[in-house]
Each structure stands twice: as structure tokens, then as C-alpha cells.
Amino acid sequence: MMLAGCSAGAQAEPERDASTSPAEELRLGYFANVTHAPALVGLEEGLFEDALGDTELTTQVFNAGPAAVEALSAGAIDATYIGPNPSINTFIQSAGQSAHIVAGAATGGAALVVREGIDSPEDLEGTTLATPQLGNTQDVALRSWLADEGYETDVQGGGDVHITPTENAQTLTLFQQGQIDGAWLPEPWVSRLIEDAGAHVLVDEADLWEDGAFPTTVLLVRAEFLAEHPETVEALLEGHLASVQWIEEHPDEAPTAINAVIEAETGKPLADAVITRALEHVTFSADPVAAAFQTLVENGLEAGTQKDGSIEGLFDLRLLNGLLEADGADPVSAAGLGEE
Template sequence: MKITRRSTALTALGLGAMMLAGCASASATGGDGEALEQVRLGYFANVTHAPALVGVSEGLFEEALGDIDLETTVFNAGPAAVEALSAGAIDVAYIGPNPSINTFIQSGGESARVIAGATSGGAALVVRDGIDTPADLEGANIATPQLGNTQDVALRNWLSEEGFETSISGGGDVTVTPTENAQTLALFQKGELDGAWLPEPWVSRLVLEAGAHVLVDEAELWPNGEFPTTVVLVRAEFAEQHPDAVEDLLDGHIAAITWLDEHTDEAPTVINDALEEATGKRLDDAVLARALENVTFTVDPHAETFQALVEHGLAAGTQKDGSIDGLFDLRTLNALLEADGADPVSAGGLGED
């Protein structure tokens, strides 16, 4: 199997040409009775997407997919990835829960399904010296990866609960500035940002490379510290047309998480190699070690949290109201888990398991 990688990080800008080309890149459009030549997978160059990084770099997707080629595209944040998924430019994405919710609601439940979890934890609000309590954030400028992404929603919801007003157009008691992660680090180092709500490894980079400190660990806001950071989202049409390919990809996904669990000594090097290939840069060993301490890799999407995430998005003003009944289809995942003698995971009443 051939793996084609697109390592340039993509934002919501400039996706049009990619989408037009992507719609035609998978040769088969019928059911599994027709030959499928390619699966197009999107993910981020983040520690929270380590199952995707490992699945690609260790050949676990390759082994699972057999004769089907894998094309990979690296994105910067969820809204850009889900836009590509909705347009048919990619088939499957490792993505945050809030963009998954948004596309499902906006499409009336027609666009995509969450088929597995990938990562729990690994997000926090980090701030400059002099900000030690929520009250100190009055008038601050705080960055997030992209408007409407999972960390953006988490920050806006938390600020609202703390009594601050924000606006998706800027301004308010606290200014929330959606900013690409690498730029956030540079701006924070220059003193042009007061903080940021970010996923790993960016939390650890700001702490260890820029002198930030953690004001809010998002794990503290959820029961048992468990909340979804990354899930696996499949385009609904693709899942309907190619269930065998979806099963194969999930088999590779489970293998990647198992590999991470069983190779804790090797994992940092493999992840760093994959990050370097995707971005051209490696993480400092101390940054990566700190980041990995704050994440858990799991196939459980923690569906029980998603209704709360809907409410957070509504409070943040970044999504439409609507039902997420049917968002999850965990049947294939659970069949694979059962075959391996593992416990099933729950759709939390929001789909099939």
C-alpha cells in the first residue's frame, strides 16, 4: 500500500482547490462491491493526535487497509478539517468533539458519525506572570487555535461561568483571539498575548519555552478528569458506501492505541519523528514528556460528555442549537473490541453501540 502525505498544515483559508480535487481523488463511489483505491485521512500535528501519527508512521493503517492506499493531510484545527470532510475532500478525520457536533447539527444529522475515541485530556489555559486568579483576566487577550474549535468553546464557556462576557467578533471583558498555534507561542513570547487555551503539546511548549503557567487544567472541570480531546469522525456517505474500509481503518486505529499503551518507552521518539515529518521540527524532549503525562489514549469517545459540550457551544455562541441524537455509531468498534476480548464503549444514548 502506498501512503501519500500532505504535510503542510491547512487552515480554513485556501481549501477550495483542495476540496475540488479531493472530491475526485477516491476512485470508487459505490458500495464495497466496487474497488476502493484510496482512503483520505486528516489529522493534526499535535500530541493529542498521537494515535494517527503512530498509525501512519508505524504502518498500522497500512497493514489494516491492505491494498487500499492511504492519503494523509495535516490540519491546524478542527473547523478546517471538518470543512474538508463535509466537502468530500477527506473521508475520515481525527478531530475535536465540538467541530464534530457542529457539522452534525448543521447538516441535520446527515454529514458524519463519530466512530471511536482517540484521546482524553491534554488541554489547559496557560497565562503570563501576574495572572493568578480568574479575576486577573479582566481585559486580557487570550488565544485559541480557531474560532469554534474545541479549546475555543471550552475557553468561552469557562469565561462565561466566571462572569466574563466575550464576543465571537472580538471585544468583551476578555478578548478571545483565534490564532494558529505556532503564532500563539511567538506572540506570547513577545508579550502580545496574556495567555491561551490550547491542546498539547502547545500547553507544554508555552510553559517550558515561554514561561507560562497553568491557570486552568481542563481535566479539573470534568468528572473523574475525563473529557474527549480527539475523536475519529467519518463522512457518513463514505461509511455507508465502504463499511469494510471503515472497519479496516478502525482496526488500525485500535492497533495504534494498543501500540502506544505497550511501547511507552519508544512512543516519544516515534511521535517526535512523526511530528518532525509533518512540521519540519521536533519537540524538545522535556516538552514532549510533559505533554504525554497529560493525555490518555483511548477508543472511548466519552459520549456521556457530548450533551454538555453542546450546551457549552451554545453558551459560547459558536454553534447552532440542535439534536445530536445519532451522532455516534460505535457498532463496528465494539465488534472489534469484543473480538479482542475487550469491553465495549457506550454511545451514551446518542447513537448506536
């Protein structure tokens, strides 16, 4: 696990207007998922609060990206850990005015898991599969993959394979009851269906990407908040980097820290076998893997869950790269899709 990946040239931090100042409050969104571990560890270990100083931190938990984007767009939160596809959607729909990705958080940790008797793509015709929410990152991945396999789907749940966006905990229950045949999910839900409900992996999303690296979670900030409070966003990024580094340096303690927040939010901790398996399939990094985002746009268009449009300007990595360079780490690349 690394703090940064792709190398770039010397980076300039954003110019700060004299009128900007630290925010009195930062409202942060996240999911109670292993793929959001930098958020969970940052909260459990107090790393965000240490970095934010006098800025009050409040949080809100979401099940999937579209709901988090709705809250961000409405001004109910200022930043959120989120999947890449909802980030793309809000950027395109707002003509680049809504939000910017300021860092990566996680890669990997998503898969299609299915019931016994489904052993190949050919076995999926007529089945019902779940995703966390219509238009979220796993929903787009499933629809795109099914299209590549020759299946037709639609956003109403029709087609050759029926896709039913469902809250993750309910997906587990429905699978255990035999009401759905599988689901494309992020961790820890992949491992929960395997360990708790006897599912098996039909498609590991890592196998669909070169070198197995695909973005699962990024840190998205409301554009207005970034412009008005760059000092606060920089402090958030300090906490984020500290959390990614803590996970790397404390592999034996990380499951307990992550589980503590999951238990607080869901009422039940993950079983040891579940969280161990989940963490084996996720890598935590501040690199957002920006080079993959144009492919994600194409997947969303193919899936019929997003509008066509440009994502040039989606990334603003200047604050992040300033912090990385100050620590002697390599800066990360926006792949021509924004500021570095």
C-alpha cells in the first residue's frame, strides 16, 4: 500500500484569494465499507480532528454514491468519500461546476458474487442481480460487463438479466433468502456474501483492468467549498494522508479500527474472516488512478446511467501534491483531466 503512485513534474498549489479562510465546520460523508477505510481510520484514530484543528468535523454516512452526490449538490455536506462514477456524473451534469476530486482513497475490492449453480456468464440469463444503487460505481461496472457478455439490461430492471439496485444489508438478506441470484458489490459486502451466505466470485473486477488497478473510492469536494476554504481542504487532505499511512504502518491494528466504526454505524462488527478477506482485496492510496476515468465514462454511457460530456477539470490535485512533495513523496497525475 502506497501513499502515491504516478510521477509528475513540479506542481503549483492553488492561488489563495486573500478572502479565503478556514471553515468553521467541515461536513464529511463516507460509507461504512472497507473500501472507505481511510475515512473510517481517520475518524477512529482522530487523525482528521488533529489535522483540522479548530474546524469542527461533522459526518454523515451513506449507502452509495448517488445519495452522497445529492447531499453534496444540495450543500448538505462539503466533501465525501465516494466511488468514481457518481463523481463523474455530478461533474458532467453540472458542466464542471459542482465538485472536484482532490485525492484517491482505494483501489480494488469489488466483485460479482453469485449463488451455487452459476459458474459462467452463460448461466446468468434470466437471473436477478443486485447493486448498491442505480448509477453507482458497481452498478455501472455490472451493466458494462453484462453488455460485453452480450446481455441487454435497462434501468427499470428489465432485459436479459434483471438488475435491482438494493441497499447492501438488504442485498445480503435477499441473497440468503434466495430472492436474488447474486450482486456486484464493494468490500466488505463481497466477503460477507461469501463468508455468511455461501456465495462465490464469478467476476473479480480487478481481472478486468490492466495490472488489476481500478479506482474504487476517491475524495470529492464541493467546488464552492474548495474555492472558499482551501486551507480546510488542505487540512482534510493532511488527515487523509495520515490515515492512509496509518493503515500501511499498522496492518495488525487496522482491522480493529475499521471494525469499530462499522460496528458503530451498523450495530454489528464484521466477522474476523470477513474483514481479513476484504482487506486482502483492497489497496489504499492517495493516487486517484485518473488515467482510468475516461474508461469509466465510456462504461457509464454504455450502461445508460450517465450523460455524455467532458471530464476535463474533474481533478484538482494541487493541494494533495503540495503535501506529498513536502513529505518527499512523488506527486500523482491528473492524466490531463485537471490541475496537478
